[in-house]
Amino acid sequence: MNSIFSNTKWIYERIRQRAPKLRIWPVLNSIQLLVLVLLQSIIPSLVVWFLQNRITPVITGLCMTAICALVGALYWAQSVTQTWSYWENSVVRLSLMADDGDIFLSVPYQFVLDPDFKQQHLAAGEYGYGGDFSGVALFFPALADASAFLLSVLVATTILGQQSLLIPTVIVITVGIELILSRVFTDYREKIKANLFKLENQHKYFETSAYEIDLGQELRTYQLQAWYMEKLGLVQAKELRLRRRQRYSEALGDTLVGIVSAGRVCGIFYLLFLNFRTGSLTPAEFTFYFSIANIASGYLEQLSQSITQLRNASSDVSTGRVYLDGYSRYTTAQAESVKKVNETNAIGVRFDHVYFTYPHSSGSALQDINLTIQPGEKIAIVGPNGGGKSTLIMLLLGLFQPTAGQIVIDGQPIASGVPAYKTTGFSVSFQNDQLFADTVAYNVAVSDSASVVLVKKALEKVGLADVVQGLPQGLDSQMTRYLASDGLELSGGQTQSLLLARALYRDAPIQVLDEPTAALDALAEKNMYERYASAAENRTSIFISHRLASTQFVDRVVFLENGKILQTGSHDQLMASCPEYASMYHQQEAMYREGEPNEKSEG
Template sequence: MVVMEKRHYSFGNNLRWYLGRLWQKQPGLVWSALAEILGKTFMVVLGVLLPALLVGALTQRHNGLQYYMLVAVGIAASSAIAGILSTMGNVFSFNWGSNLRSDTSVDLQEIILGVDFAQATDPQIHATYEQASNRGTANTLSGMQAMYLFGVRLLQDVLTLVVLIGTLFALTPLAFVLVVLAATVSYVALRKYRQWYEGGHAKYSAAERKQHYLQRNAYAVENGKDVRMYSMQGWYHTHLQELLHERDKWQRRDSTRYFLANLAGTIAGLARDAACYLYLFAGVVAKTVSVSQFTLLFGVINQFVSLTNALIADLTKVQKASVDLQDVRRLFQLAEDNAKRDQNAVLPAALKPAADGTLPVTVAFKHVSYRYPEASADSLTDISFTLHAGEKLALVGVNGAGKSTITKLMMGLFNPTSGVIEYNGIDARTLTRQQCYDLFAPVFQDTTVLALSVAQNVAPAVTPDLPRVQAAIDQAGLTAKIASLPAGLQTPMTKYYEEDGVEFSGGQAQRLMLARALYKDAPVLVLDEPTAALDPLAENEVYEQYAQFAAGKSSLFISHRLASTRFCARIIFLDNGQIVESGTHAELMAAGNQYAQMFAVQAKYYAEKGDAADGEK
C-alpha cells in the first residue's frame, strides 16, 4: 500500500500548482482576472494623477476653452476604459470565481473514492480529506476560493505599487523610505500571526471534524430509534456544546492575534503618516514643493500607504490560503503516487476470460499474517488455504475470529503484513487494486442502499442494462416486490433525495445486495455474514438459495452461525486469527472438536418441525 506522506508544500510550490490548475481547468478566469487587475490599477493611478493635473492646469492659467475640453475628454475616456475593464473582470470573476474551487472539490471526492480501501480507512487519510474539504474547498474565504480572490487583489496591489514607487522615489526618497519601513513592520507582525495560524489550524480542524460528525449523526435516520429510546439527546447536546466552545475559543484567539498584528501595523502607519505630511507641509512653506507637486505627492503617499497595507493583508490571506491547501495537495499527491504504482500493471493471461467468457479462479493464501495499523498484535497468524476454482468453501468461527479480515485480504481491500495471496498463481501484489476487485462479487453484512433508483442500486451506473438488472432481480427473489413498486425498477430508494423514495426491510435489502452481486457476475462470490440480522430459519433458506446461484463459481461463505456449512465442499474453522480445523462437515463432526461443539449448540435453531438431527446426516 502506498503510504501518504505528510509533506509540507512551500508557498511558492502551492502557488505554481494553483496557477497550473487554474490554467488547465478555468483558463477564462485568467483573462477575466487580468482585465480586473488592469482596470482597477488604471483607476487607482488615474485617481492619483488627475487631481494633480487639474491643479497644475488651473494654477498655470491656460487660456482657451479648447484646452480644458481636451483635458475633460481625456479624463472621461480614461475613466471609462478603466471602469469597463474593471467591471468586466469583476463580473466574470464573481460568476466564475468559485468554479475552480468546485472543480477541485469534485476531484477530491473522486480521489477519496478511488484510493485503496486500506487508505480510505486510514484515520490519517480520513482526517486529511475532512480538512481538505472543510478548509481547502469549502464555500468560504479559505483555500482555493481565497487563493483566487486575494491573489487577484495581490497582483493588483503589486502592479499599482510599481507605478507609484517610481513616482514616489523620484520625487521624495525620504517619504519612500518611511513608507517601506512601516510596511516592513506590518508585514513582520502579520507573518508571525500566519505562522501561529499554520501551527494551530490542524487542532481547530480536528474539533470542526468532530462537530460535523455529531451534527451529521444526530439527524441520521438510522440513528433515530437509538437516540430516542436510550435518551442520547443529552449526550449529543453536551458533546456538541463542548466542541462549539472549543471552536469559539480558537476563533477568539485567532481574532485576538489578528487584531494585535494589525495594531502593530496601524501604529507604524501613524508614525509614517505624521512624518510624511510634516515633510510635505515644510516643503510647501519653504516653496520647494509646488501646489501641483504637493497634490500629486499627497495622493501618491496616501495611495501608497493604503496599497502597502492592502498588499500585506492580501499577501497574508494568500499565504493563509496556501496553508489551507496543504491537505488538498497531499491527497492529489497520494492519487498521483497510486497512479504511478499502477501505470505499468498488465492483466496476466491467467486472469483473462476464456473465449466463452468464463474465468475459473483459484485463490491461495500462503502463510498470510495481518496486523491492523497501530495494533499491538496480529489479527491473523500464518493463514494458509486454497479456494479452488468452482469450489464452495465455508469459513466459520466465533465473532472476532478474523473471518471478515480474510475476505478483505482475499479481495485486495487489505494487503498482507506478511505472506502471499495468489489468484491463479499470480501474486496479488503485482495487480492493480481494480484488477483485484474485478474478480469478486461480495455480499456484505452491512447493506449499502444508495439514494438512487432500484436499477441503479443493482447496477451502480448512469444507464444500467435493464434486462440484466431484471434477470438479477428475478434470481434474487425480488420480482414480486419490484413489480409492486410505483415505478418498478425506476422507483427511487430511500428518502434522502426523493420524498417518495421507498425503504426495504432488512431481508429485502439483503436480496437487493445479492442482485447487485449477481449483476456483476464476477468469477468469485463472497458472502461475508450477509444474514447476520436474520433468524436462523430464514438464514438457512437464504443460504440454500445462495448455494444455487454459486453453481460454477468459486464461492466463500462466511458466518459465525453454521447454516452455510452443509452446502459447502469444505469448511475452515477459525479461532483467534488462526485456522484450527479444516475438512468436510462430516469429518469435522466426527472429530468432535470446536466445530462439532458449536454446531451442536446451534443445530436446534436450524431444524424445522423439531427435526434437529437432520443437519447431522
C-alpha cells in the same frame, strides 16, 4: 508546508488546465489599478493648475468630465473583470472538489479506514478548496491583488523618490516591519488552526449525531440528554476560547500594522512638507505628490493585507495539497481499466503465510493464514465475531494489502497484477451493501446496459421475481426515496436477496457472499442456500458467516478465530475434532429452537 512560490506554480498549472483565460487576470488587474492611481493623483493637482493659470470654467469642466468618465469606465471594467475572475476561479475550485471525490472513490479501501487519511481528507475540504473562503478560493485573488498593489506602489515610490530618497527608505522600512508582523501572526494562526480543526470535528459529531434517528432512540431511552449537552458544552467552550484567542491575535496584528502604516503616512507627508517649504515644489506639484503619496499609503496597507491573506491562503492550499498531491495517483484517469478474465472456468485461490495489521493497531487482525481453495470448491469461512473473516475477504479482493505473505489467484500473485476487485473474476455481496437510488434492474446489474433476461433470471434464483413483477413499473421501478418520492423500500430480508441477485447476475468465476443471510429467518436462510447452491454450479463460492447454517451446503468449512485458522474440514469433521466449532454450533442450534435471532454482526 509549501512556499507561496510553490503554491503559485501549482495553482497556475490547475488554471492552465481548467480555466486558461484566468491567467491574464493579474495583468489586467495591475494595469487597471495603476491607471487609476495616476488618474486619481492627477485630478487634484490639475484643478490647482487650472486655478493658478486661470483656465476658463468651461474648459475645466470639460476636462474634469472627461477624466471622471475615464475613471468611471476603469471602475466598471475592474468590476466586470473581478466578477468574471470569481466565476473562473470557482471553476478551478469546483474541479478540485471533483478531484477530491475521484481520489476518495479510487484509493485502496484500507485508506478509507485510516484515521490519518480521514483527517487529511476532511482538512483538505475544510481549508483547501471546500468553499468560497477556502485556500484555493482566496489564493489567486489575493495574488492578483498583491501584484496590482505592488506594481502601483513601486511606480508611486519611484515618482516620490524624485523629491526625496528618504521617502522610498521610509516605505521600504515600514513595509518590512509589516511583513515581519504578518509572518508572526500567520504562524500563530496556523497553531490555532490545527487545534481548532480537531474541536470543529468533535463539534460536528455532537451536532449531527443529535439528529440521527437511531442515536435519538438511545438518547431518550437512557435519558442521555444531560450527558449530551454537557459534552457539547465542553467542546463549545474550548472552541470559543480558541476562536477568542484567534480574534484577539488578529485584532492585535491589525493594530500594530495600523500604527506602522500611520507612521509611514506621517513621515511621507512631513518630507513633502519640507520640500514645499524650501520652494522646490509648486502648489500643483505638491498637490500631485501629496495625492499620490496618500493613495500609495492606502495601497500599501492593502498590499500588506493582501500579503497576509496570501500567506493564510497559501497555508490552506498546502493543507489541500497534502491530500490531492499525496493521493493523486489514485484517480479514474490513472486507474487500470477493468481486467477481463476467463469467465467460463472456476478459479482457485491460495493464501501463503498471510498477515494483516490495521493502521494504528498494535495486534495483527490475521496471523499466518495458509489456505488453498480449489477451483469450483464451495467453502464457508465461519467463526465468532471479530475473528477476521471479513478482513480475509478484503485481502482476497485487493481492498486491503497484506502486511506480510502473498495471495495467489489463478496462479498469479495479486501484488504483481491488477487488484481482484478490478477484474471480472469476482462477484461479491457484502453484508452492508447499499441499494442505489436507481431502478431495480440497475441495482441487480449495476450497469445501464442490463440484460433483462439475466436480471429476471437472477431475481428468480433469489425468490424476488414475483415481488418485482407485481410492481407497477416492474424492473424500471425506482429504488429508495432519495431521488423518487415513490421509490421502493424493501425489508431487510428482501434487500439482502436483491444484493444476492446482484452477485448472481455477474456470474463470475469466484463468488463471495459476506453474511448473505443475516437478515433472514432460519427457514428463509435454508431456502436461500439451497437456491444458491444450485445456481452456482461450476463456480468457486466463498461464504462468510458467523451463523453455521451455511456449513450444511459447502464442500469445506474453515473455522477462524482471533485471526487464525483453527481447523478446516467438513461440518462433520469439525464437529468431531474442533471443540470451538462444536460449541458454537450447539449454541446456535439451541437458539434456533427457542426462536430465530434477529441480529446482524460483523466479521
